[in-house]
Amino acid sequence: MNTSERIAAAxxxxxxxxxxxDTKADILKARELKELFSIIxxxxxxxxxxxxxxxxxxxxxxxRLVEADSxxxxxxxxxxxTAPFDIxxxxxxxxxxxxxxxxxxxxEIAVLSDIFSRMGFVIEESREIDDxxxxxxxxNFPAGHPARDDYxxxxxxxxxxxxxxxxxxxxxxxxxxxxxxxxxxxxxxxEPIAAVVPDRxxxxxxxxxxxxxxxxxxxxxxxxxGVHAGMLVATLQSVLQEYYQKELEVRVNPFYFPFTEPxxxxxxxxxxxxxxxxKVCSYEGWIELLGCGMIHPNxxxxxxIDPAVYTGFAWGVGVDRLVxxxxxxxxxxxxxxxxxxxxxxx
Ligand code: DAH
Numbered sequence: 419m420n421t422s423e424r425i426a427a428a429x430x431x432x433x434x435x436x437x438x439x440d441t442k443a444d445i446l447k448a449r450e451l452k453e454l455f456s457i458i459x460x461x462x463x464x465x466x467x468x469x470x471x472x473x474x475x476x477x478x479x480x481x482r483l484v485e486a487d488s489x490x491x492x493x494x495x496x497x498x499x500t501a502p503f504d505i506x507x508x509x510x511x512x513x514x515x516x517x518x519x520x521x522x523x524x525x526e527i528a529v530l531s532d533i534f535s536r537m538g539f540v541i542e543e544s545r546e547i548d549d550x551x552x553x554x555x556x557x558n559f560p561a562g563h564p565a566r567d568d569y570x571x572x573x574x575x576x577x578x579x580x581x582x583x584x585x586x587x588x589x590x591x592x593x594x595x596x597x598x599x600x601x602x603x604x605x606x607x608x609e610p611i612a613a614v615v616p617d618r619x620x621x622x623x624x625x626x627x628x629x630x631x632x633x634x635x636x637x638x639x640x641x642x643x644g645v646h647a648g649m650l651v652a653t654l655q656s657v658l659q660e661y662y663q664k665e666l667e668v669r670v671n672p673f674y675f676p677f678t679e680p681x682x683x684x685x686x687x688x689x690x691x692x693x694x695x696x697k698v699c700s701y702e703g704w705i706e707l708l709g710c711g712m713i714h715p716n717x718x719x720x721x722x723i724d725p726a727v728y729t730g731f732a733w734g735v736g737v738d739r740l741v742x743x744x745x746x747x748x749x750x751x752x753x754x755x756x757x758x759x760x761x762x763x764x
Pocket of ligand 1: 732
């Protein structure tokens with residue numbers, strides 16, 4: 419047998435054996451393969467390179483077979499989520515099947531929604547993917563406006579019918595236009611629009627104790643005749659006092675949002691130390707809590723509401739922040755962490 423024939427014979431032998439192996443990778447340790455490699459140094463120099471290449475090709479062929487088989491065996495064993503639940507399979511101890519609990523954020527959203535509905539606000543839901551029109555255009559961010567960059571948005575590769583990527587909403591304000599349109603008929607019939615939207619929001623943040631990529635906001639919108647900023651302050655103060663079950667002082671400072679004019683940053687006296695100064699308020703006595711303002715005429719116009727007749731206020735507050743302050747939670751990342759020792763405290 420010449421050297422080439424020897425390789426061909428070894429190949430047939432190895433391929434045959436491969437079929438019957440339970441552990442396919444064992445073929446790479448086969449005696450025949452090792453022997454072929456060990457012959458190389460003893461060959462005449464002019465034979466060495468051609469032989470070496472052939473042995474190597476065989477070895478690569480076998481490796482590819484093993485790889486392809488292991489990939490397809492993974493594919494062949496998908497998890498069947500519809501399979502009947504087998505009660506004989508012991509459940510992991512850290513997941514008691516008889517005991518579940520409501521996530522603290524969901525619980526607090528229910529508490530807040532209850533406060534608002536008692537004040538006459540309807541509760542609306544947001545969505546987890548939206549378009550540029552609702553994220554920016556209806557909120558008076560013209561195309562190319564630098565304030566668009568203030569929102570670190572996640573965008574999709576797919577585009578909408580106008581060729582724009584879709585956005586995981588970076589604030590619940592994306593719902594303002596929809597809410598205004600939905601209740602416009604009531605407004606024209608003389609009833610103010612009063613709605614809150616508590617839901618999930620997303621930002622491409624650098625994560626730390628105060629920043630999370632997924633968080634919750636609660637948007638509020640109130641529109642009617644003769645609505646003014648004093649009503650905004652009073653509404654938020656009442657809600658926060660009810661939520662923290664405490665008398666609180668509030669403070670507004672001028673700010674900028676494209677969708678409100680004037681815009682404010684709303685602060686409240688620290689519910690923990692009553693302005694004495696503590697860790698929660700970074701020894702300031704006050705906590706900058708949320709953005710708010712009088713709805714910009716262009717936002718009303720985008721919903722075909724006449725700003726000469728109607729005015730309104732709006733705000734957006736981070737729910738995680740409110741809950742962190744209520745319970746003294748020091749790191750926002752606990753909420754999305756699925757840590758049971760954290761969740762069980764609620
Ligand atoms: N959408 C703003 C944000 O996430 C918060 C906000 C500010 C909402 C003012 C409002 C508002 O409705 O009027 O930064």
